[in-house]
Amino acid sequence: MEFMRKQRTAVCLLLIFSMMFLAGPVQTAAHAAMISPQTVIDTAKAAEAKEQINTFLAREDVQKSLTAMGISPDEAKARAAGLSDSEAVAFADQMENAPAGGSAGMLIGAVLFVFVLLLITDILGFTKVFKFTRSLR
Incomplete structure (x- = not known):
């Protein structure tokens, strides 16, 4: 009985120290910073541009044209989704400024x-x- 008590105490101490070492180095701290108005504007422009591109790709005549060129509409949508924010804004600007x-x-x-x-x-x-x-x- 005494042997079991000593063994149980040793196991408990081992678990306490191992949990302290596992939880010790991990720091979960949130860092707050100010967001510039330009960042908010750029994010909004990028979201609007991506929505405009998706609307354009969803049109039936565009999908027919893509299919005629040998590009599947799903592949075009996947590529459009992979555009960075600046690329999406530039592409949307080109679509707006392209001559009819x-x-x-x-x-x-x-x-x-x-x-x-x-x-x-x-x-x-x-x-x-x-x-x-x-x-x-």
């Missing part, structure tokens, strides 16, 4: 580039596309 009708300016620029390229090659004598040019050769 897509890239008509780029189409006109490409046509002018091809025309000038063919004109130069006609003048140099590499091609004969236009009848109003004279070859240098």
Whole structure:
């Protein structure tokens, strides 16, 4: 009986010390700091931009266009969800500032580039596309 009491006391002391060492180094303290108004504004802009992107991706015509390009709408939504806050804001700004009708300016620029390229090659004598040019050769 005496042996059991000594053993029980030793086990209790061992448990007390082990619990003190386990709980001792862990410090759970909360650190409070002021949040700047700019941080709050940036967070609100990011949330609004992500909502705008999700609304855009949920449209039926956008999903059809994505499917026609070989991109699944679910994959596009997953990529949009993976955007950082600054990327989401930049993308939403691009969507707002994009001209209606897509890239008509780029189409006109490409046509002018091809025309000038063919004109130069006609003048140099590499091609004969236009009848109003004279070859240098």
